[in-house]
Amino acid sequence: MPRINKSVILALLTVTSSVFLLFQLYYYKQYLSKDGVRNFNSLSANDAQWQVVKKFLDLVGRHNLPVYLIDPLTLGLLTPHTQQLKESDSKGPSCKYFCALREFTTFALLAKLWKYDSALARSAAEKGFEFLELRGKDPRLAGMDDLSGTEIPLHFIFKLQSHAVHLVVFYERSGNYLWHGPLRLKPNMDRKFVPFRKLDFGHQAGAYDRPELLLTSIDGLEMRIPKNVSRFLGEVANSRFLECRYKEARAFYQLYPDDTSQEAVQFRKNAKTLLHLAARTLSSLGMRFWLSSGTCLGWFRQCSVIPHSKDVDLGIWIKDYRSDIIPAFQRAGLSLKHKFGKEEDSLELSFQAQDVKLDIFFFYEEEDHVWNGGTQAKSGKKFKYMFPKFTLCWTELVELKVQVPCETMDYIEANYGKSWNVPVKTWDWKSSPANVQENGVWPVGEWDEVIQVY
């Protein structure tokens, strides 16, 4: 019997153990790259968020729900560079966005692209999610007529352990914008289900322009995000939406039946066209505006244009003033009727369309109030209209998304006094407003500049 060589045995053993080691390494690599670090003891709370988001995306993918990321914190962290679609990096040291210690990640869903059914709730439960659905009244049925349908889904919460995905449902509305509803818990709901107060969306209803979406990869997860992130984030800060007060408007029309004469119908038609044109023009200039004076009163009191109002009134902050506003409107087909005041004081522009005038009042901000000015052409007298400070909210009028002062009642009462609910057919801008004050007179030398009538 030949004696077995010691070195041969050694060599054999080495080879076997190396093969075994290589096999282990190979298997480890395979396993690792498959589902992430589920079985690793080093699992920390940071990974939990990523896991939940991934599970959520798998779930919505299976149900063909076209969601997109609207989480302000996460979007804020993205730089333009990372928005390109690249190779999926596996989640590892490059987990930058979904690994912060947070309670929520927020996504959006366009209701129009999804047929709602109860299968989603069941699949969510199967995947281990605790699922909450919040419904509310459909605002698209709100109007001068009293309509009611079944409640529509407004918000979904998918909770898994310590993290939750908040899915906000957006509805398309006339006026070419997206609307989402406020998140209101019904009496029997568990208020401690998730820390609702920390949600980024849902404290109030919100309005957004329809965003263009981009498919991208964040932390190895493929998802859609708004293409213009900074613009979207700007909208988030300014998104509060107010529904028109239809109930009060109906009550108003009970007391004061609507004017349905030819003239009224024609005026409303012209006013609508003019408002749309003004909105387009100002938007192209990037100038914020809101409904002011009679136009604001019409929205607030009766959810429509006041037939005897004679013009369309808008307000703009003087700090947003741009001198190319005049040529812009002229290019749009309006002619400048008068220009009163100057940028430093009491600026006011008036443009003429076919049969309606567009009055633009520029508002000046003081410490504890704001004001806009008026000028009487023939005497050079100046007038000042004071208002309490206000913020701006979105709403809808004549199929257009427009802004109004959020504190509308205060604004209207300042302008029209307590009897704003009573129609006044003869209005004198010099004396009728409740907040008008005489403000001196322009020096004659300045008249050429501050009183321009065409």
Next chain:
Amino acid sequence: METPRRPQSGRKVLDIEVYSSRSKVYVAVDGTTVLEDEMREQGRGIHVIVLNQATGHVMAKRVFDTYSPHEDEAMVLFLNMVTRGRVLIFTIKDEGSFHLKEAAKTLLKGLGSQVSLSLSWRDMWTLVVKKGGQVYGEKHSKSPALSTWGDPVLLKTEVQLTASEDAECLWSDTEMNRRRKIFCSKVEGYGSICSCKDPAPIEFNPDPLAENNVYDVPVAVIAGNRPNYLYRMLRSLLSAQGVNPHMITVFIDGYYEEPMDVVELFGLKGVQHTPISIKNARVSQHYKASLTATFNLHPDAQFAIVLEEDLDISVDFFSFLSQTVHLLEEDESLYCISAWNDQGYEHTAEDPALLYRVESMPGLGWVLKKSLYKDELEPKWPTPEKLWDWDMWMRMPEQRKDRECIIPDVSRSYHFGIIGLNMNGYFHEVYFKKHKLNTVPNVQFKKVDGLKKDAYETEIQRLLGEAELLDHSKNPCEDSFIPDTEGKTYIMYIKMEQEADSTTWTELAKCLHVWDLDVRGNHKGLWRLFRKKNHILVVGSPVSPYS
């Protein structure tokens, strides 16, 4: 409040009170009045109430005026459709025996009535019975003389509720059957959709339409409180080729439960509207609210399809619209597209592939352009105090502005409503019953672009060229006026002094048994129809440019 009595078996017992008299009937279940009628001049006959045997809820309420003919047949049909086990309550108001024939009496006997065979003139009668089960109570009082009524009858009895399982069928657990279950435990009178064995379908899978141009057009179904009509209409709508159920919304004029139940049975969206005003103004306000809401719910839509609850829809309804909707987009001289040919009766409509331009707005299944509604109609829609018909208003020259509608020769909708604000049995018989409805699927319309304004004139000229003049010495009302040919084109002239002169046309329409209540279906003084399968051109002379 009394606690419900629970005898040994532990099930609740209902107290039922039923009252029958000349001028008043009422039915109370556990103290709650579920039926009360003491209005004069209405509600005569046999009142029937169906209760759910497990919950005691009212599932159906009907009244059959069996003093008048044929109502007993309707009652028999209804009773046959009610599911076994339901609790039936009968009571007579005023008179219910005059036209209560043998068949009906025998049926009532079969249910358990001891007196039905002897019911006679002005008798008062009440009956509470379980269908296919026991009689809970019956009371009868004979009228002593022809000129008097029987004494009022008050029946008080008890009905023990059953277990809910006994009241339900065991259908397989699907989304569809869950809806069916909810419906069938609430409502009776819909026949086989609630049968335990082989229930009738509530989901239909019609063939999809290739290149469906109206797939994303919202469909507004304008409804009131005629749930059995709504049921029939939705069945035909959901069976039409190319239908998109997600785009359908049913607008109900009032907070009526049963129509809403029907909508939910089919898995559709329903919206209820608080009614405003009265009579035709109420209908008009409901239309306005529904159309405004339709465009709010679908802000991207440029059109809306408007239907009503008393229409049967042809199988190629959406195919017809898909082939023609682009005309509404491209031709400014068009007001609407409608599925209804006012003159399209069984004897006057022939060609399913033929289209016309007409100066009237037929409604009854039509397409409304959003810009027309938002820019022109909505801002000046009649206010609630104006008692006008919305469709008459839409036909006025101030609204129509000389625009025309496209209609098919053979209508794609059929108006079956007999009861309604503007309807009655006689009216239906004369003007609607024999209306022709297309049943051929997938009809391809001929030369659709030939319906545009100028192209249509060319077509008319061509027809005028090939038409043979009819012998005007004969009586146009007679069949012999038209030769015994088929497929030929003929032309006849009628006197028409000015545009508003409708005397001769109305005479002709009357004797041809087409629509003669006002002038419809003309295009510049020309009417087109078929007689004995020949195409006839009727030209009003001298007003028409074709004369």
